[in-house]
Amino acid sequence: MKRWTASDIPDQSGRTAVVTGSNSGIGYITARELARRGARVVLACRDETRGKEAEAHIRSEVPEADVQFARLDLADLASVREFARGYGHERLDLLINNAGVMALPHRRTVDGFEMQFGVNHLGHFALTGLLLPKLLATPLARVVSVSSGMHALANVDLRDLNSERGYRRWIAYARSKTANLLFIHELARRLARAGSDVVAAAAHPGYADTNLQTAGVRMEGRTAAERVVGIANRIFAQPAEAGALPTLYAATAPGVSSDSFTGPRVQGWRGAPGPSWRARWTHDDAAGERLWGASERLTGVTYDALQR
DSSP states (O other): OOOOOOOOOOOOOOOOEEEEEETSHHHHHHHHOOOOOOOEEEEEEEEEHHHHHHHHHHHHSSOEEEEEEEEEEOOOOHHHHHHHOOOSSSSSOEEEEEOOOOOOOBBOOTTTTTHHHHIIIIHHHHHHHHHHHHHHHHOOOOEEEEEOOOGOOOOOTTTTOTTTTOOOOHHHHHHHHHHHHHHHHHHHHHHHHHTTTOEEEEEOSSSBBBHHHHHHHHTTTTTHHHHHHHHHHHHHSSSSHHTTTTHHHHHSSSSOOOOEEEEEEEEEEEEEEEEOOOOOOGOOOHHHHHHHHHHHHHOOOOGGOOOO
């Protein structure tokens, strides 16, 4: 079977994409490659300076790129609503829920949610719901959420979504990545029930060399640990360009099905994109429905367009 690469991305001319967390890492590569293939790309990033630097950098690499920075802080639901209100394009072909945080010391979002659950799941849940009318109005649109193979460490605890009973950073991260998969599972079910042709899919990068792994130790000022993680990344991880391929495949390859999970083929770690293993609890209809209900209550965002 031919190895799928970024050169296999179909022409994206006339299509519009939103990529969250696109100022660095796999988000940046995803945005750049979509722009290279002709898509208009909105760089949805928290930090304005870094977002505009990414915009300029993409234009230097792809002179014909149609890219634009727009501020989005997934740790602040007011910012999510402001982004959605300001989205002025007529269509939305691709919503790439890429941004995320990993294994941070205990922090809370502006709205009081545990940071990893709040950013990785709730922020994207709200964003997708607020942009849903645009997605539904665009033929063959796709939503792609970036999860992680680390989801296998823990199921969501529906009785303690905000880690009130105790915080373990890696378990909280795993639960947020399971939440990503349950969200896609339930979104796919609801889209199908509504007769929509929007595809909801998930992807993961395997072990990719990005700044995600070092953010937590950097926040704590653990410089020695940061150096060790950086060295491990350089030795063992695949480059960000390879880590972005599963996301790009899920977003653009023909025949991608709803509720699919794409990742690197070699033990879920590295290599060309292909179908990925996922824990059985990420297919749990009842858990997906309960998480959906809790997410609506916590964010105040309801998917009314799917209930008409």
